[in-house]
Amino acid sequence: MSDRLPVIFLAGSTAVGKSAVAAALADLINAEIVSCDAMQVYREANIISDKPSSDLQRRIPHHLIDVVSVTEEFSAARYRALASAATADIHSRGKIPLIVGGSGMYMMALLDGLFEGDVNSVVRAELEAVDPVELYAELKQVDPDAAAAIPSENVRRIVRALEVYKATGIPFSQVKQRREGFWGKYAVRIFGLERPREELYRRVEVRIDQMVTAGMMEEVRSLLTLPLSSTGARIIGVPEVKGVVDGVYDIERAVYLMKLHTRHYVKRQMTWFRKDKRIEWLTLASGETPVAIADRIYKNIKHA
RNA sequence: GGGUAGGUACCCAAGUGGCCAAAGGGGACAGACUGUAAAUCUGUUGAGCUUGCUCUUCCAUGGUUCGAAUCCAUGCCUGCCCA
Numbered sequence: 307m308s309d310r311l312p313v314i315f316l317a318g319s320t321a322v323g324k325s326a327v328a329a330a331l332a333d334l335i336n337a338e339i340v341s342c343d344a345m346q347v348y349r350e351a352n353i354i355s356d357k358p359s360s361d362l363q364r365r366i367p368h369h370l371i372d373v374v375s376v377t378e379e380f381s382a383a384r385y386r387a388l389a390s391a392a393t394a395d396i397h398s399r400g401k402i403p404l405i406v407g408g409s410g411m412y413m414m415a416l417l418d419g420l421f422e423g424d425v426n427s428v429v430r431a432e433l434e435a436v437d438p439v440e441l442y443a444e445l446k447q448v449d450p451d452a453a454a455a456i457p458s459e460n461v462r463r464i465v466r467a468l469e470v471y472k473a474t475g476i477p478f479s480q481v482k483q484r485r486e487g488f489w490g491k492y493a494v495r496i497f498g499l500e501r502p503r504e505e506l507y508r509r510v511e512v513r514i515d516q517m518v519t520a521g522m523m524e525e526v527r528s529l530l531t532l533p534l535s536s537t538g539a540r541i542i543g544v545p546e547v548k549g550v551v552d553g554v555y556d557i558e559r560a561v562y563l564m565k566l567h568t569r570h571y572v573k574r575q576m577t578w579f580r581k582d583k584r585i586e587w588l589t590l591a592s593g594e595t596p597v598a599i600a601d602r603i604y605k606n607i608k609h610a
Numbered sequence: 611g612g613g614u615a616g617g618u619a620c621c622c623a624a625g626u627g628g629c630c631a632a633a634g635g636g637g638a639c640a641g642a643c644u645g646u647a648a649a650u651c652u653g654u655u656g657a658g659c660u661u662g663c664u665c666u667u668c669c670a671u672g673g674u675u676c677g678a679a680u681c682c683a684u685g686c687c688u689g690c691c692c693a
Contacts, residue, residue: 320648345648355648383645411647418644425645455642460651463643470645482644503639535646542648566637571648577641 311397313492314607315342316406317413317585318499319575320568321509323596325358327499328406329366330600335404335607338367338396340389342407342416345541347385348376350529353522354543356513369396376529376538381425382415386487389416393488410578417494419487426473433465444468451479489584497603498585500576505592510568518561523547542567 314337318324328339341347345355349372358368369392374380389405389412396403407413433441438461445464446453452467467478474481488494501509526547534544546560546567579585586606590599 343648344646379646381645382647386645409647411643411645411649414644420645430646457642457651460642462646462650466645466650478644485644537646537649540646540648544648567648573639574643574647574649578643578647581641581643 310491310493312402313393313488313494314402314404315413315417315494315496316404316499316603317342317410317496317579318408319506319572319579320356320408321506321513321572322408322499322501323509323590323599324406324408324499325356325362326596327599327603328404329358329362330596331603332366332404334600334604335402337402337404338369340392340396340403340405341368341370342385342389342405342409342413343370344380344385344409344412344537346371346407347373347380348538348541349374350376350532351525351538351541353517353520353525354541356517375532376541377533377535378538379535380537382411383420383424385409385412386415386420393492408575410575415487417487417489417496419485421470421481421483421485422474424473426469429469429472430465433468438464441465441468449477449479452477455479494584495607496582496585497606498579498587499590499599500587501590501592506572507569510572511565514561514564514568517543517564523550523557527551542571 314331314335316324316328316331331337332339339358341358343355345351346357347370348355351357357371362368363371370385370389373388374384393403393405405413405416438458441461441464442453442458445456445468448471449467456463456467458464470476470478470481522543526543529538529544530548530551539545543564546563549555549563550557550560588599588602
């Protein structure tokens with residue numbers, strides 16, 4: 307631990323209260339924040355991605371927010387490249403990088419790395435045109451290990467596995483073992499914030515109601531006039547409001563769907579983070595202030 | 611008050627004598643995840659255990675039948691139409 311530079315991760319699901327805790331912790335340890343959020347990277351999505359306020363961003367430097375337009379495709383790889391650079395930059399200024407977010411895959415990409423194997427959009431498009439049953443049969447042929455690990459129904463992952471094989475000539479199941487990330491390179495501590503599920507869901511509802519009063523509808527309506535990328539079009543709130551714009555249902559229904567989809571997302575985030583045994587969990591009491599929580603983490607770091 | 615359609619599991623909904631602990635969908639819960647990840651996909655969902663079986667279910671009560679969610683009677687409740 308001695309000679310390695312410190313990096314602190316703060317993980318947790320949507321609406322658990324990460325941002326406020328991160329800000330308080332950043333003050334305590336003189337850190338800069340690196341957002342680990344697949345949607346806060348989008349410049350035009352402010353309300354629906356629940357970005358930290360501009361005041362907060364002025365007080366504490368935040369990285370990986372507003373880095374691309376919603377018209378651009380984003381990915382774990384782009385995130386990894388940018389976040390790695392931001393981390394090095396923060397270190398170079400003698401500060402601690404505090405990586406905060408709920409996008410499990412992006413966090414994994416940073417923590418454990420990604421293998422070489424770029425997206426080949428031409429190959430991908432070809433594969434996506436093929437009958438899924440045939441695709442799966444092909445994967446079985448070419449890479450039985452990957453086929454065994456991926457359910458035949460999950461076309462998305464089958465396509466990806468085949469795409470990597472075709473691009474690299476190496477089976478996906480082998481390629482994916484070659485990678486390295488922050489874990490082992492830096493002195494990493496990963497803290498996870500959790501709350502009782504019921505309380506989390508209540509917080510989700512409150513947050514989305516607040517988004518509505520903050521002008522979410524208008525924001526999404528203007529987003530919908532842009533040629534959204536496939537990733538940008540998936541921010542929770544965009545497809546839901548599109549239904550209103552298209553006259554399929556009313557606003558009330560859209561809000562209900564946003565809450566529902568966010569709850570589902572929270573569930574998947576929990577599943578993702580729970581399996582990572584490196585995470586040090588803190589269960590939050592409902593009345594506990596962000597400063598108090600940050601202090602718990604701070605003491606934990608100091609005593610390590 | 612009269613007529614009519616109906617009451618099925620957490621919700622919606624199929625089933626109209628045995629193959630029904632009961633299709634399907636939603637929700638909920640659990641899980642997978644290596645460049646689209648706020649994506650994509652899987653499992654469980656009456657109870658109990660020795661996981662195959664036992665027990666308790668389809669508004670209520672009574673009846674018909676070897677056998678009822680399914681047929682009959684009565685009651686209660688709901689929607690619609692007429693008064």
